[in-house]
Amino acid sequence: MGKIVISETVSLDGVFQDPVGAGGFRFAGWFDQLTGADREAWAKVEFEEAMGAEALLMGRRTYEWLVARGWASRSGDWPDRLRALPKYVVSSTLEDPAWANSTVLRGDVMDEVAELKKQVDGEIVVYGSGQLVLPLIEHDLFDELRLMICPFALGEGERLIGRIGDRKSLRLAAGRTVGDSLVCLTYQPGASA
Known part of the structure; x- marks a missing residue:
């Protein structure tokens, strides 16, 4: 049975909108504030996550964005x-x-x-894909929510789970520091202990 893993990079205040400057958001490109050890550590975690995945699940806009940025043709271990x-x-x-x-x-x-979860054995990782992530969370159709939290607040912008229709209880399954100032938190559905 597959395991849906939502993996998102967010600001300290939960914004995930336009981290790389692709859209007209006032703080577009906020991810570029990460430099040096933090950026390298982030890439290492993301690469390890890809190595542990059995499949990727995404919405059309995220898919087209990755294709347009050359991920379909780049060389290297991660794109491969x-x-x-x-x-x-x-x-x-x-x-x-x-x-x-x-x-x-x-x-x-x-x-x-639901059918994909039956067909794939292992982690099915969801990157980006805000329009897909919301219904996955609202319908409890995910097994883990992994948040890479960047050390700055934006004050505005679309928040990852700021639009759900009802309260959700999550349980912290893991947490760790990444690089010099990033935090990676892993949550699972269910009541807190």
Whole structure:
């Protein structure tokens, strides 16, 4: 049985909107504030996560953004790993996926993800994909929420779980410092201990 792992990089106040400056958000590109040891440590954690994944799940915009940034054709261990992984893209409009090993999921999102969990044995990692992450959280269709928290607050912007319709209880499963000033927290659904 598959395990849905939502993996997001967020600001201290939970903003995940436009970390690399692709969209017109006032603080677009906020991730670029990370430098040196923090950026290298972040990349190491993300690479290790990709190595432990059995598949990727994402929305169309995240998928197209990764393809446009060359992840489908870059060389190196990390891009090679992402290229080799099965990629499942939730979209009603994507016609011809350009990245190797990509499958478009067109039906009801909750049904498609539930079926995917039955088909894949291991971690199915979700990157970005704000429009997909919200229903996964609201319908309790995730097994872990991994947050890489950057050491700055933005004060505005779209928050990862700022739009859910009801309260959710999560249990802290793990926490660690990454680099000099990042924190990686792993939560699982369920009441706190």
